[in-house]
Amino acid sequence: MPEQQMTPEQQEELKEKIENMSPEELKxxxxxxxxxCHIVSGKVxxxxVYEDDKVIAILDINPANPGHVVLMPKEHHMIMPQLPEDELLHIFIVAKHLSNVLLRTLDVRGTNIIVANGPAAGQRAQHFMIHIIPRxxxxxxxxxxxxxxxxxxxxxxxxxxxRKRLNEILGVKEEKKTAMDIIKERKKKVVEADFKEKPKKKEEKKAEEKKDEVKESKDEAKEEKDDEIDLDDIARVLNG
Ligand SMILES: [Zn+2]
Structure with a gap:
């Protein structure tokens, strides 16, 4: 990484330069x-093993197993959500065929098809890719x-x-429950499951209970706020 050879001043300068870039310049x-991207352009x-107008597949230079292929879009995208859906469809269809070809041409019994989406998931490359590993x-x-x-x-x-969030995004109708019903039910269940919550002072808990009562008396038109609560609760559930 070139950044590692920079002085702190140079790093600061670069950071400022990046912050002032337009989205196009940044890309x-x-x-x-x-x-x-240099592999795509042929500079590296x-x-x-495969190329069309949208994707390219190459052998991994440090394979987990012989025949380990990385398949990527020619356009630079960092993570999966940035890919247009028609390109996602295409790349996964190519992944399917690559997997089948590896099964037939190498003497292997299976494949793992892996996407590391984000650094927390172990993504090291800055370019979205699908690993196809013969097994x-x-x-x-x-x-x-x-x-x-x-x-x-x-x-x-x-x-x-x-389910609720996905149905909202994909336009599928959720069961008749309101968002508030779900939140109330969840809070109750979390307590029942003796879930490790951050310890709270009694006064705080009472204040929250009061807030809930006030909220309940209003109608459930505050979808956005409910979503914020959802995310917090998810984080707490997952971190717990
Ligand atoms: Zn790239």
């Missing part, structure tokens, strides 16, 4: 810094997912929140 700057060599039993490649117990009430709460 252009990101492209210049992105090794995968790679073992290409054999006992090949030593391990994805260790912890298998944690979670109270049914907590599962229900999460499912409810996700």
């Amino acid at each position: 252009e700057y990101q492209k210049q810094q992105c090794i995968f 060599a790679a073992k290409k 054999r039993e006992g090949d030593g490649v391990e994805f260790k997912l912890p298998s944690n117990k979670q109270a049914e009430e907590v599962l229900d709460n999460i499912a409810q929140m996700v």
Whole structure:
């Protein structure tokens, strides 16, 4: 990374420069810094296995297994939500065919298809990509997912929140419950599940209960506010 060789003054200067960039300039700057964009443009060599007008697939230079392919859009996008949906559709169709081809041409029994979406998920590249990793039993490649117990009430709460938001986005009609019904129900269930809440002073709790009563008496027209509460509660559930 070039940033690491910079003096603090230079870093500050760069930071300021980036902050003053228009979205177009910023994207252009990101492209210049992105090794995968240089692969797309041909400036950096790679073992290409597929290319069309939208996507390119290359062999991973440090494969988890032989035949490990990375498939990416030619356009620079950092994370999945930035991709236009028609391009997402196309790239996943190509991923399906790549997976099938790997199964047939290499002597393997399965594939893992992986997207690391954001640094917290282990994304290291600045360019969105799909990893397609050929697998054999006992090949030593391990994805260790912890298998944690979670109270049914907590599962229900999460499912409810996700369903509600997704249905709003995708335009599917949710059951007749109001947002306030769901929040009230969830609060009750979280307490029932003996969920580790941050300890609160008695006065705070009482004040909150009063606030809830006031809210309940109003109608449920405050969708946006409800959403904020949802996010906080999700964070608390997940962090707990
Ligand atoms: Zn890029």
